[in-house]
Amino acid sequence: MTYIPNTPAEQEEMLRSLGVTSIEDLLDSVPEEVRLKRPLNLPAALTELELLRLLRGMAERNVDLDHLVSFLGAGTYDHFVPSVVDQLVKRSEFYTSYTPYQPEVSQGMLQAIYEYQTMVCQLTGMDVANASLYDGATATVEAALLAVGPSGRGDVLVSRAVDPQYRQVLRTYAHGRGFTLKEVACADGITSIEDLERQLGVDTRAVIIQHPNFFGNLEPVQQIEHLTHQTNGLFIVSITEPVSLAILNPPGAYNADVVAVEGMSLGSSMSYGGPALGMFASKAAYLRRLPGRIAGRTVDNRGQTGYVLTLQTREQHIRRERATSNICTNQALLALAATIYLAVLGKQGFRTVGEQCLQKAHYAYEQLVQIPGFRPAFDQPFFDEFALRCPVPVAGLAAALEQRGIIPGYDLSRDYAELEDTLLVCVTEMRTRQDIDALVEALRQATSSSTRSPSMRA
Amino acid sequence: MSTEPLIFECGAPGRQGAKLPALDVPARPLEELLPSDQVRAEPVPLPEVSEIEVVRHYTHLSQRNFGVDVGFYPLGSCTMKYNPKINEVMVGLPGFARLHPLQPEHLVQGAIQLMYELEQMLAEITGMARVTLQPSAGAHGEITGLMIIKAYHESRGDYHRKQILIPDSAHGTNPASATLADYESVTIRSDARGGIDVEHLKMLLSDRIAGLMMTNPNTLGMFDENVVEIARLVHEVGGQLYYDGANANAILGITRPGDMGFDVVHLNLHKTASVPHGGGGPGAGPIGVKEHLVPFLPGPLPAKDEHGHYYWVDAGPQSIGRVRANHGNFGALVRAYTYLRFNGPDGLRRVSESAILNANYLMRALQRDYELPYDRTCQHEFVLSARRQKEEYGVHALDIAKRLLDFGVHAPTIYFPLIVPEAMMIEPTETETRETLDAFIGYMRQIAEEARTNPDLVRGAPYTTPVGRLDQTLAARKPDLRWQADHK
Numbered sequence: 045m046t047y048i049p050n051t052p053a054e055q056e057e058m059l060r061s062l063g064v065t066s067i068e069d070l071l072d073s074v075p076e077e078v079r080l081k082r083p084l085n086l087p088a089a090l091t092e093l094e095l096l097r098l099l100r101g102m103a104e105r106n107v108d109l110d111h112l113v114s115f116l117g118a119g120t121y122d123h124f125v126p127s128v129v130d131q132l133v134k135r136s137e138f139y140t141s142y143t144p145y146q147p148e149v150s151q152g153m154l155q156a157i158y159e160y161q162t163m164v165c166q167l168t169g170m171d172v173a174n175a176s177l178y179d180g181a182t183a184t185v186e187a188a189l190l191a192v193g194p195s196g197r198g199d200v201l202v203s204r205a206v207d208p209q210y211r212q213v214l215r216t217y218a219h220g221r222g223f224t225l226k227e228v229a230c231a232d233g234i235t236s237i238e239d240l241e242r243q244l245g246v247d248t249r250a251v252i253i254q255h256p257n258f259f260g261n262l263e264p265v266q267q268i269e270h271l272t273h274q275t276n277g278l279f280i281v282s283i284t285e286p287v288s289l290a291i292l293n294p295p296g297a298y299n300a301d302v303v304a305v306e307g308m309s310l311g312s313s314m315s316y317g318g319p320a321l322g323m324f325a326s327k328a329a330y331l332r333r334l335p336g337r338i339a340g341r342t343v344d345n346r347g348q349t350g351y352v353l354t355l356q357t358r359e360q361h362i363r364r365e366r367a368t369s370n371i372c373t374n375q376a377l378l379a380l381a382a383t384i385y386l387a388v389l390g391k392q393g394f395r396t397v398g399e400q401c402l403q404k405a406h407y408a409y410e411q412l413v414q415i416p417g418f419r420p421a422f423d424q425p426f427f428d429e430f431a432l433r434c435p436v437p438v439a440g441l442a443a444a445l446e447q448r449g450i451i452p453g454y455d456l457s458r459d460y461a462e463l464e465d466t467l468l469v470c471v472t473e474m475r476t477r478q479d480i481d482a483l484v485e486a487l488r489q490a491t492s493s494s495t496r497s498p499s500m501r502a
Numbered sequence: 503m504s505t506e507p508l509i510f511e512c513g514a515p516g517r518q519g520a521k522l523p524a525l526d527v528p529a530r531p532l533e534e535l536l537p538s539d540q541v542r543a544e545p546v547p548l549p550e551v552s553e554i555e556v557v558r559h560y561t562h563l564s565q566r567n568f569g570v571d572v573g574f575y576p577l578g579s580c581t582m583k584y585n586p587k588i589n590e591v592m593v594g595l596p597g598f599a600r601l602h603p604l605q606p607e608h609l610v611q612g613a614i615q616l617m618y619e620l621e622q623m624l625a626e627i628t629g630m631a632r633v634t635l636q637p638s639a640g641a642h643g644e645i646t647g648l649m650i651i652k653a654y655h656e657s658r659g660d661y662h663r664k665q666i667l668i669p670d671s672a673h674g675t676n677p678a679s680a681t682l683a684d685y686e687s688v689t690i691r692s693d694a695r696g697g698i699d700v701e702h703l704k705m706l707l708s709d710r711i712a713g714l715m716m717t718n719p720n721t722l723g724m725f726d727e728n729v730v731e732i733a734r735l736v737h738e739v740g741g742q743l744y745y746d747g748a749n750a751n752a753i754l755g756i757t758r759p760g761d762m763g764f765d766v767v768h769l770n771l772h773k774t775a776s777v778p779h780g781g782g783g784p785g786a787g788p789i790g791v792k793e794h795l796v797p798f799l800p801g802p803l804p805a806k807d808e809h810g811h812y813y814w815v816d817a818g819p820q821s822i823g824r825v826r827a828n829h830g831n832f833g834a835l836v837r838a839y840t841y842l843r844f845n846g847p848d849g850l851r852r853v854s855e856s857a858i859l860n861a862n863y864l865m866r867a868l869q870r871d872y873e874l875p876y877d878r879t880c881q882h883e884f885v886l887s888a889r890r891q892k893e894e895y896g897v898h899a900l901d902i903a904k905r906l907l908d909f910g911v912h913a914p915t916i917y918f919p920l921i922v923p924e925a926m927m928i929e930p931t932e933t934e935t936r937e938t939l940d941a942f943i944g945y946m947r948q949i950a951e952e953a954r955t956n957p958d959l960v961r962g963a964p965y966t967t968p969v970g971r972l973d974q975t976l977a978a979r980k981p982d983l984r985w986q987a988d989h990k
Binding site for chain 2: 047048049050055056058059061062067069070071072073074075076078079080083084085086087088089090091092095096097099100101102103104105106107108109110112114116118119120122124125128130131132134135136137138139140141142143145146147148149150151152153155156158159160162163165166167172173175176177178180181182189207209210212213215216217219220221222233262265266277289291292293294297306310313314315316318319331337338339340341342343344345346348349350351352354355356359360361362363364365366369370371372373374377378380383384386387388389390391392393394395396397399400402403404406407425427435440446448451454473475476477480486488489
């Protein structure tokens with residue numbers, strides 16, 4: 045019971061000072077009929093040493109990416125995190141603090157959020173950013189909610205090349221809030237311009253694309269922007285791999301209205317997919333419709349620069365049912381990690397991370413498409429992820445490669461029936477040339493034996 | 503000393519804090535790989551700083567930040583309990599931290615097992631049939647729960663329920679979540695004892711009611727003695743009951759939302775289960791539901807077969823669908839699991855009992871100097887009013903909060919709940935020593951005395967913090983939300 049410092053004897057003294065004899069006397073407002081009259085049916089308490097053994101055992105029943113050669117991306121990306129990031133995020137003045145409601149004793153977190161907002165604007169080329177949302181999927185939802193506005197109605201068009209999980213979350217909220225979600229078809233691995241044109245109309249409130257999209261391909265962003273802005277709809281760009289912004293044109297440069305980013309790539313561990321980091325930025329025109337916390341710079345009564353949470357009349361604790369969002373707790377600590385990550389890599393280092401992802405992915409692509417039976421699924425430019433048509437179903441290949449400790453990528457047929465035998469391969473700076481060559485060799489061997497199998501489809 | 507430059511104002515051109523190994527594949531010209539109109543013209547204008555500059559800068563920032571590890575943090579409704587260090591070690595194990603969410607199930611057995619067992623523990627604690635671990639925070643749990651309630655009504659062909667009942671003492675997230683679920687929020691008055699006014703509730707009940715959201719103990723720290731009657735009344739008109747678990751630190755092993763009659767409950771694991779608040783997040787807001795709502799839960803849900811293998815089961819056709827990508831804030835779940843296993847059933851009950859004792863100890867000691875608007879035994883927190891200080895000396899709750907900072911403790915939550923003027927909501931939690939509580943009582947008494955004898959002293963506070971009171975009006979009127987190279 046080491047987390048409760050007062051001893052039973054001290055607690056008895058405290059009870060006596062209250063004029064009662066037992067803790068039961070303080071519980072008399074809990075009606076007898078709802079009292080739990082037995083102990084909770086939970087495993088018995090463990091000591092710290094027992095817990096260490098138990099959880100280490102559970103952790104070891106997982107095979108982590110230090111023990112696999114993984115080419116999995118599909119929304120979550122394995123990137124190098126310099127040691128300083130973790131060490132600084134572990135400063136307990138940061139991680140044991142609450143949302144900075146008392147700015148005089150929260151300047152550290154507030155200034156870090158201000159720096160974070162600056163970096164999000166620099167990355168995306170947008171005017172304003174908030175202090176973070178739950179993840180890329182819910183940030184995309186918030187972008188759609190901003191677009192439909194207080195009425196909660198209208199059409200939101202989402203490309204089928206947006207991460208399938210993001211589209212599921214959009215569908216959930218569309219039903220809850222009452223707007224209409226329509227999917228725009230793909231053609232050759234990018235959003236179909238023809239289908240987009242067909243579906244745009246007077247009720248369009250937003251068009252959502254992902255860039256690079258779920259297949260890793262670059263979207264024709266200028267064309268989509270142009271078409272979207274011929275209606276009253278907002279152009280929303282969702283980004284799952286923000287390292288791409290080291291190289292690619294920022295959404296602000298192609299006139300995006302709102303940008304929603306999954307920020308885990310920037311200094312956080314993958315941690316089985318969460319906690320994640322929803323980054324959110326927009327044009328200045330939408331500032332007062334932004335969801336969540338925003339930090340701002342101001343002055344104190346001594347004439348010094350200081351930071352506060354600002355524009356709070358948008359938020360639930362002030363505006364209640366008319367708030368722009370219901371979000372309260374966000375992902376501040378991951379925003380701090382992203383800030384430190386971007387600072388320590390800096391202007392040149394971040395660029396290098398982007399270049400290495402781009403180069404290594406293209407090296408892998410060139411090698412893989414030369415294996416007999418393998419060919420590109422699409423003919424599109426890509427950043428660090430691409431789709432590969434395989435001569436056999438991906439499931440069998442993955443099983444064969446796992447024997448060699450390799451995860452070759454993501455099976456796109458899980459989400460797209462038309463993409464059978466299609467593997468989504470991601471290559472970041474974490475993979476060495478040796479890893480890539482091993483993948484190529486393993487796929488070659490796995491398929492050369494299967495060419496003798498009757499199940500092979502060319 | 504009292505200002506820290508921005509990271510953008512540090513460093514020098516060419517400095518770099520971290521480097522990668524040399525590229526080990528042949529480098530090809532960028533223009534061969536990407537169309538020129540897709541490429542960024544200039545590198546992202548990030549800082550150019552060395553590692554030591556980064557370390558000093560963020561260490562300095564941390565020194566300008568107050569956390570539970572620094573001192574007493576009686577921020578009401580936020581449950582700022584001690585965050586055990588073993589939690590941080592466990593979450594950093596590579597077997598948890600270095601997992602990709604799309605790895606095949608057989609390579610992540612320990613992770614699914616942890617979530618499976620955590621779900622079972624949370625279901626037992628709340629008295630619910632099943633739990634989804636997807637929601638990332640309390641408000642996320644609220645919208646998830648309301649969408650489940652909506653899907654339930656719709657599954658019965660019941661489309662005309664448009665209202666959610668919410669007490670006037672509720673957190674702002676409740677009505678904000680109701681709007682997100684396309685419901686109209688209808689406010690229920692509190693009665694003289696701080697609970698829901700049952701007579702008012704009866705007037706509001708109709709077949710247009712989709713449900714009622716309730717925090718119990720409520721934001722006054724009072725357990726609503728009429729909860730069973732309230733549940734019966736709402737169920738009678740076909741409504742569902744949502745339990746806002748923000749105050750669940752008061753009920754562990756004592757009572758369960760399921761037994762009180764609630765149909766849906768969220769828990770803030772970053773409050774009740776010792777997950778650190780992280781300066782604003784991440785948290786986790788899993789929700790539990792009764793049997794009749796299980797088909798509507800988001801998926802996938804963890805399961806275990808007869809051979810002891812763990813796997814994910816996709817949601818069924820009635821599910822509301824996903825509420826976020828992947829499986830939830832797994833890191834927060836590892837911490838919560840560690841905490842629950844550390845405490846066990848008896849330990850958890852002692853957590854709540856000790857939190858209640860500490861709160862009553864403070865409340866009784868402070869009611870001499872401050873108005874106690876609801877003079878009842880409290881649960882894990884209580885609300886004082888600075889009305890007397892305001893009326894007699896012109897000292898507001900805000901001033902008292904700021905003055906407390908000078909004593910090296912964090913301020914209580916102020917001006918909430920909205921039904922108490924000049925509210926100061928105080929939640930000590932179970933992890934504070936008697937000496938800390940006594941010291942806080944001393945500070946509060948001294949401030950009450952200062953308000954009487956030297957109100958300007960209190961109104962001018964704080965004095966010992968890195969910055970003084972900040973100009974909120976300026977911040978909102980002329981928003982400065984990002985640094986730009988050309989402004990100073």
